[in-house]
Amino acid sequence: MKAPSKELTIDEVVSRIEPGMTVGIGGWGSRRKPMALVRAIARSGLRDLHVVSYAGPDVGLLLAAGTASRVTYAFATLDSIPLEPWFGRARQDATAQFREWDEGMFQTGLRAAAQRVSFLPMRAGLGSAVLEHDPDLRTVRSPYDAEEELVAVPALTLDVALVHMNRADAHGNGQYLGPDPYFDDLFCMAAREAYVSTEQIIDTAGLTVDAPLQSLLLNRTMVTGVVETPNGAHFTDCTPTYSRDERFQKAYATAAKTPEDWAAFHDRFLAGDEAAYQAAVTAFHEEAQA
Numbered sequence: 001m002k003a004p005s006k007e008l009t010i011d012e013v014v015s016r017i018e019p020g021m022t023v024g025i026g027g028w029g030s031r032r033k034p035m036a037l038v039r040a041i042a043r044s045g046l047r048d049l050h051v052v053s054y055a056g057p058d059v060g061l062l063l064a065a066g067t068a069s070r071v072t073y074a075f076a077t078l079d080s081i082p083l084e085p086w087f088g089r090a091r092q093d094a095t096a097q098f099r100e101w102d103e104g105m106f107q108t109g110l111r112a113a114a115q116r117v118s119f120l121p122m123r124a125g126l127g128s129a130v131l132e133h134d135p136d137l138r139t140v141r142s143p144y145d146a147e148e149e150l151v152a153v154p155a156l157t158l159d160v161a162l163v164h165m166n167r168a169d170a171h172g173n174g175q176y177l178g179p180d181p182y183f184d185d186l187f188c189m190a191a192r193e194a195y196v197s198t199e200q201i202i203d204t205a206g207l208t209v210d211a212p213l214q215s216l217l218l219n220r221t222m223v224t225g226v227v228e229t230p231n232g233a234h235f236t237d238c239t240p241t242y243s244r245d246e247r248f249q250k251a252y253a254t255a256a257k258t259p260e261d262w263a264a265f266h267d268r269f270l271a272g273d274e275a276a277y278q279a280a281v282t283a284f285h286e287e288a289q290a
Contacts, residue, residue, distance in 0.1 A: 005170040008225040010040045010274060013195045017041065017160055022050040024110075024156070024191055026163030026184035027236065029056040030079040030244055032176070034164040034197045036232035036274050042067055043270065052156055054106070054182070056236060057252065060086035061270075063096060064262070072099040072156065074106040078249055079237075085256035101153075102130055107183060109156035113190035121150035161191035164233045165218065166241055167207060168198035172223030173216060175207050178239035181217050188222040197229040199241050231278055247288060248281060 014037070017023060023041075027033035038058045041049075042065035051068045053059050055076035062068040064086045076087040090096050101109065104124040112120040121140055126149065131137050142148035163184040165174035174196045176184070188194035196218060207216060235245040235252065255265035269280050 003171040003220060006172045006220070006223060006225045007170050007201065008195070008227050010036060010197075010227055010229065013037060013162075013225060013227055014040045014044050014046075016193065016195075017044075017046060017049070019046060019048045020050075021159040022052060022157070024052040024158040024161040024187045025058045026053075026161065026182060026187045027056065027058070027233075028054045028180070028182040029075070029077045030081075030235075030249065031056070031180075031237040032164050032178065032182060032184075032233050032239075033058045033236040034162045034195075034229075034232065035061075035234055035236060036229040037162050037195065037197050037227070038062065039270060039274065039277060041065075052158060054103075055087060056084060057249075060084045060256075063087060063090040064256070068096055070097045070099070072101065072106075074101055074103040078253065080244065080246060081249065081253050085253050089256070099134060100130070101125075101134070102128070105130070105151070105153050106156070107186065108153040110183060110186040110190045112153060112155035113157040114186050117155065119152040119154050122153055123150060125151040125153075156190055158187065158191035159193070161187040161194040163187055163194070163196055163218075164229075164238065165196055165198045166238065167200050167202055167211075168196055168218075168226050169204040169207060169220075170201055170226065171204065172196060172218065172220035172226050173204060173207060174198065174218030174223065174226070175211060175215050176217050177211055177215060177241070178237075185217050185222065188218055193224040194218075194222055196223050196226045197232045198226060199228075199230055199232065199238065201226065201228045229274070232274075234278075234281065245281075248284065251284070
C-alpha cells in the first residue's frame with residue numbers, strides 16, 4: 001500500500017500551533033533554520049510560545065514579534081555575528097523567561113524526550129554554575145554506585161518540532177546534504193508533532209541519487225507534515241543549496257538597534273507573506289549591486 005502524502009502549506013502548519021505550546025526549532029545558530037515557518041509564526045499573532053532551540057534568528061524573530069514568552073537554549077548566535085541581537089535585548093530587558101543549559105545537557109534533554117523517559121543522567125553540569133542558575137535541576141545517585149552523583153536532565157518534551165531539510169518526499173522522509181544533521185532528528189522524535197520544511201519535494205527514489213544513504217536523516221514515521229519552501233532557510237545557511245546571506249543578516253542585525261530602523265525593516269521584509277519576503281530580498285540584493 002502506498003504511503004499517504006503529508007504535504008501541507010505554510011499556513012496549514014501554523015494553524016496547528018496554539019498559544020502556550022512548546023515549539024522546538026531545529027538547525028544550529030544561523031544554519032539551516034526553518035525560517036519560512038518562523039516568519040509565518042511571527043506574523044500570525046501567536047503568543048506565549050515556549051521556544052526550544054540551539055538559538056539563532058529563529059528565536060530572535062519570535063522574541064521581536066512578542067511570540068515567545070519562554071526560551072530554553074544552549075546558545076544564541078548568528079555565527080558570523082556573535083550574539084543574536086533580539087535575544088540579547090530580550091535577555092537584558094527581561095521581556096521573556098530564559099533557561100540556559102550546557103549544549104550537552106540540551107541534547108540529553110531531547111534524547112530523554114525522544115526515548116519517552118522523564119530524564120536522563122549525565123555528568124555535564126556538575127561543578128558548574130548551571131545548577132545554581134537553574135534551581136529546578138536535580139541530581140541523582142547511581143543505583144550501581146552510591147558514590148556517583150549525576151545530573152538528572154529533564155526531558156525536553158515538545159508539542160511541535162520544526163526543522164528544515166535540503167530535500168524530502170511527500171511522505172515525510174527528509175534528507176540533509178550539508179556537513180551536519182544538527183540534531184534535527186532528535187527534535188522530531190522529541191515532539192508530539194513534527195513538521196519539515198524543505199527546499200524541494202521529490203520522488204522517494206530521488207532521495208538516493210547523488211547523496212549517501214546516511215544523509216536520510218528523517219523517516220516518515222517521525223514526521224507529521226512536510227512543506228516545500230524554496231529558499232525557506234534564508235537568511236541562514238543551507239549548505240550546499242546556498243550559503244548564509246551575510247549581507248542580509250548584517251542588515252537584520254543593524255535594523256535591530258533602533259525601533260525606527262526595525263519598523264522600516266519589518267515593513268519592507270516581514271509584513272507580507274513568504275512570497276513577498278522573497279521578492280523583497282531579491283530587490284534588496286539588486287539595489288546593492290546597482
